[in-house]
Amino acid sequence: MAEQYWIGDFFIDVSRNQITKSMQPQVIAPKALAVLTYLAENQGQVVSHDALLSAVWQDTIVSTNTLQRSIAQLRKALGDDGKGQAYIKTHAKQGYSLECEVKWHKDAQPTTWQVSNPSPIQDNHTDAALVSKSPITDVKCMHTVHDEPSEHSHDPHPLSRLKRISLPLMLCIIMLMTIGYFSYTAQQRPTLSFSELRALTATDNKESAGIYSPDGQYIVFHRYSQAYCVNNIWAKNIETQQEFRLTKNLDTFGSHSFSHDGKTLAFIQKIDCSKPITQKKCYKLMSLDFHEAIKSAQSPRQMMECNNSEIRTPRWLNNNAIALLQKTSDRWKLINYSVSDNTTEVIYELTSGNIIYYDYSVADNLFAVTTVHEDGHYYIKILATDGHLISSHRIKKPPGIKSFRFITPNFSPLKEQLVFSTGKQLFTLSYDGEVRQVSLPLDEPMGTPIFHPNGERMLVIKGYYDSDIATKSLSPIAQENDPSIIERSNVGEANAVQQPHGELIAYRSERSGEDQIWLTDGNHSRQLSQFPMDTYIYGIDWSADGQSLLVNANNTLVKVELNSEHHPYVFPFQVRQLFQWDSDAHKALALVRVKGIIEFAELNLTDSTMRILTDKPVYWAVKSDNGTLVYLDHMERFWRSGPIEDTIIDALNNQGSDTYRFVIQNNTLYGVNDDLQLWSYSLAENQFKHIGELPKTLDYLTDINQTQLFMTLRISAKKEVAELLLK
Structure with missing residues (x-):
């Protein structure tokens, strides 16, 4: 064309x-x-x-x-x-x-x-x-x-002929x-340069989703109290440092957004559905009168409810409508919610591929949408508010950003450039897909960069997470005892798995400054892997002979030998979560993202192929010793594979949790329900047994052997809102 x-x-x-x-x-x-x-x-x-x-x-x-x-x-x-x-x-x-x-x-x-x-x-x-x-x-x-003059026309002026000759040259x-x-x-694109980092909140709670008010006078953020398990929206006057609690004990989810005039705040509330049909959680778009809430905490007003789809990332538009991402089936689409008419319409969607993230520019009245396409590549698209595509360019990731790494860019004060964080690194992204690194005055992870309306400073969320590895004996005599800590530092340790036929325990740790695999024999610990900066590990498992580990690092499977050698497995798609590795059969259970859609699959490590196991969304999955597949779906129901079709394990109704996972030993499942009760279920005898209580600091179960259960315990978690000032 x-x-x-x-x-x-x-x-x-x-x-x-x-x-x-x-x-x-x-x-x-x-x-x-x-x-x-x-x-x-x-x-x-x-x-x-x-x-x-x-x-x-x-x-x-x-x-x-x-x-x-x-x-x-x-x-x-x-x-x-x-x-x-x-x-x-x-x-x-x-x-x-x-x-x-x-x-x-x-x-x-x-x-x-x-x-x-x-x-x-x-x-x-x-x-x-x-x-x-x-x-x-x-x-x-x-x-x-x-x-143009005719080829037969006569030009009586030589100077005009000279002009015609010289004009093309000029x-x-x-x-x-x-x-x-x-x-x-x-x-020579202009880039960002920061002079200092300034803390804006300093509590023992977890603050997140910070934004500025349209006039730049306030910051608004979520504050979660771990001691009381309470979440609320707060505001802080940047000049006076005075804080205001805006809501009354909400279960909120994700980001929030101001109306153009700064009078109203919109956000998503995520709650358990009273009558779940297709999903356990329901999503409500809520609004709050900001000026009234500054005076005293308010109860928000419901604008829209979604019982069979998921919504996130509200952005209030200049025309007083609200843009949202809505997930129906497996795909996200960008929709427009009319506040006045209480109606929605689709702004943009992909028939093949998926939307990852979007941002809205009040100044330019444009959307920036990041997508993953059928070809597996990531694109940045600039859209008008009616969905008309202005430009679409493949994102050219530098070596410092792994190929499958999602990026979530927001608009910046630089012309035609967005900004995003990968943890310890900050980057700009141009409308034509060019990525450039920005120098930062900090050495700790930060995320969700949002610029002040005047463009001279930027909000970020920074913090740390401290978790330890612990074991709990399965002996009836020791059931009432607290778990025993076996690996401890002041950063995150997690995902402990026992070496088959050995004494080593492999686990994930950030103690060296980056997410790495470590080994301990109970007396000494050593770092095994050498992954690059901003690595994220999503699952580890031992080989059957205990001589190597399969690690999901940066959404790619890597075999790590005990001598620290790395051998990556190349798949043409993103591996989201590694569940289990069958090294003898050269196969692995995992969640993968194919053409933007998350699938539960069995991966063949020999020929880099896969087999989709179910069309249900899956939280966690393992195979028993005799090859029975057990998985937990998005409704927190347990399923087991059968000769003809998968069947629900009725005895485990209301025992599932999308938080705590489950493990398997000798064809017996061990899991935790939402009330932190540890239970077991024999697949062979179909017998359910309540074992005991686990501490409130439990993050999730990670492994089990003949005598003890391995788990990750949360010691402390802190996030705070900070400000980066531009030079």
Whole structure:
């Protein structure tokens, strides 16, 4: 399909989704522009409805109404009211034809030139400044008048001939200078530089999801009290340092957002469904009168409830609507919720792939959406608020960011650049997918960077998590005793698993400054792995002979030998969570993300293939000694594999938890329910047994042997809101 061409006085740039006339670019939906291009390729001919639908909406079933809407949009952009039909003519019961002369860009260069610039917003200004007119001036449809002199015309003035000769040369020189300038400025993009880090909250609680009020006077954040298991929304006056509790003991989830005038706060409340059908948790979009809540804590008002879908990331738009991400089935879509009409409509979704994250710019009235496509690559898309795609570029990750690592960028004060964090590293992301690292004045993880309205400072959430490895004896005599700590530091230790036929315990630890695999024999500990900065480990398991470990590091499976050698397994998709490794069969149970969708699968480590095991969302899974597969689904129900189909384990109803996991030994399951009660269930005898209570500081179970249970205990967890000041 042609990328650039002229229709009368209109310059069409398909690569930028733009129609430009008289220095005024218009952004057009890609499908509408594809309709125009197909008509242009068949200029003067009647193109049937079916031919247009087949050419533009390949492999997609749409009605003729969709085509009519695209025609209407094109006529509006071309200044055609549809009555005179000077550009696009309707042929009743037949189709449409383009009645204007078409000049393809390769055949007729404009008198001013196009400078290729991958940044879409800058493209708007570039088109307006450089596309002053088409090469066909004074054009009337079907009555074209050219401004070039006839080859038989006589020029009586030698000076005018000299001007004609020198003008192309001058234009070439200017063009080269302009291209060179844009090339240089593209390489010299402004970046961020910070001078200091300043703490804004200093309590023993966990603060998260910090944002600024639109006037920049307040910060608003969640504060969770671990001692009382209570979460509330708080505000703090940055100048006076006075704090205000805005809500009364909420179970809230995720981020929140201010209305444009700063009067109302919107957020998501996540609660147990009273009558769960397709999901155990229900999601409510809530609002809060900010100014009233500053005076005294308020009860929020429900705006919308979702019992069969998940919603997150509310962003209040300039038109007083609220954008949200909504998950139905396996995919996320960006939706618009009308506060006044109490209705929703889809803004943007992918039929293949998935949306990862989005942000909204109040100043530019644009969305920045990060997506993963069918090809497994990640893209940054800039959208208008009606969903029209302005630009789409693959994200070019540098070596410091692993290929499967999700990024969640937010708008920044730098022109056409976003900002995101991977933990200890901060990066900018341009609209054309270029990533650059930013120097930071701190050596601890931080996340969710949000800029102040004046662009001179930025909110971040920083903190630490301290957990220990512990064991609890399965002996009836010791059931009432507290777990025994076997590995302790002032950072996170977790995921302890016992070496088969040996005395070693492998676990994950951050004591060296990064997430690494460590080994202990009960007396001495040593670091086994050498993973790079900002590594995240999602599961470890021993080989059957106890001589190596399979580790999910940065969403990639790596075999780590006891001599510290690393052997990665290459899969064309992201491994989200490793459950179990069958080293003899060279297979692993895991959650994977394929084309943006999370699947529960069995991975073949020999040929890098997989087999999807169920279409249900799965939290945790293991296989018993005799090969029976047991998994916990999103409704916290236990399933076991059978010869024909999987069946629910009725005896374990209400015993599942998406938090504490379960382990298996000698065909017996050991798990923890939401009341922190430890239980066992024999798969062979179908017998359920309550064993005892576990401490409230339990994070999750990790392994079991003949005599003891391994677990991770939470010692302390702290997050706080801080501010990075720009130089």
